[in-house]
Each structure stands twice: as C-alpha cells, then as structure tokens.
Amino acid sequence: MGFTVGMQWLVMDSGDVSLSLVTVMIGSILVGVGVDFSIHIANRVKKLGGSIEAIEASCASTGLSLFEATIVTAAGMTCAYLIPIPAIKPFITVIIILLVVAALSALLLLPAIYSFLVKSGIPLTGGSNSMILKISGGRSKSNDNEPQIPVYEAKEAW
Numbered sequence: 001m002g003f004t005v006g007m008q009w010l011v012m013d014s015g016d017v018s019l020s021l022v023t024v025m026i027g028s029i030l031v032g033v034g035v036d037f038s039i040h041i042a043n044r045v046k047k048l049g050g051s052i053e054a055i056e057a058s059c060a061s062t063g064l065s066l067f068e069a070t071i072v073t074a075a076g077m078t079c080a081y082l083i084p085i086p087a088i089k090p091f092i093t094v095i096i097i098l099l100v101v102a103a104l105s106a107l108l109l110l111p112a113i114y115s116f117l118v119k120s121g122i123p124l125t126g127g128s129n130s131m132i133l134k135i136s137g138g139r140s141k142s143n144d145n146e147p148q149i150p151v152y153e154a155k156e157a158w
Contacts, residue, residue: 004098015090020087034105034106037103037105038105040062041063041066041110045124055114067107070102074096074099
C-alpha cells in the first residue's frame with residue numbers, strides 16, 4: 001500500500017497532473033484500495049497456515065478475484081471519461097494507473113515479502129508477539145549484560 005501511495009507522485013509528475021482539489025482525493029482512494037487488496041491476500045495466507053504453499057494458493061485463488069476486481073473497476077472508471085468536466089480526466093487516468101499498481105503490489109510485492117519472511121524463519125501466523133519472540137531468539141527478557149529487546153503484549157488484529 002505504501003508503495004502505491006508513493007507511486008502516486010511519480011505517476012502524477014510523469015503525466016503532468018497538477019495537485020488540485022480533485023486530484024488530492026487520489027491518495028485516500030489508493031489507501032482504501034491498497035488496504036483492501038492487501039487484507040484479502042493476508043487473510044487468505046493466514047487461513048491457509050502461512051507457509052510457502054499457502055502464499056502460492058492465496059495468490060492463485062484470491063489473486064484471480066483481485067485481478068477481476070481491478071479490471072471491472074478500471075472499466076467502470078473509464079465511463080467517467082464521458083463526463084464533460086476537463087478536471088476529471090487526469091484524475092481518472094491517474095486512478096486507473098494506480099489501481100493497476102495497487103493490484104500488482106498486492107499480487108507480486110506482498111507475496112514476495114511473505115516468502116522472504118517464511119524463508120527467513122519468521123512466522124506469518126501467531127501475531128506480533130510470535131514475530132518478536134522469533135526475531136529475539138525466543139527470549140522475552142534478556143540477561144543483565146545483553147541489550148534488552150522490548151516485548152509488548154498486544155491483542156490479535158486478526
């Protein structure tokens with residue numbers, strides 16, 4: 001999601017789209033779409049166990065749905081080109097481009113990050129506590145002579 005929002009400025013600059021009252025809404029739309037796409041993939045990976053096979057299965061099944069949603073949304077947005085307001089056209093163009101970027105980020109970048117974490121031995125299930133314990137070597141408290149890594153208790157967001 002952050003990648004997509006960062007790409008907003010590159011796409012707007014490349015397309016010579018100025019920041020206006022209309023184009024300022026692009027960021028909020030992208031955050032919504034990026035979070036939605038990422039949550040679909042993340043939930044599916046978690047439900048399937050957080051393994052490499054789970055990542056592959058999630059991309060194959062949920063990925064197809066996200067691809068279809070991207071195509072349908074982009075096709076629907078193209079209807080806005082018929083609106084006779086000139087300020088809308090660059091807005092729609094940027095939204096369509098970044099919608100595709102958000103989908104590609106969720107379908108390519110997020111699974112790549114998950115695969116890296118799994119291959120590094122960092123679990124994708126169990127929440128932040130299990131990740132902190134894994135990174136800290138299974139220690140929640142350190143000895144007096146070692147630097148202390150804070151471990152916080154948190155409710156699961158899943």
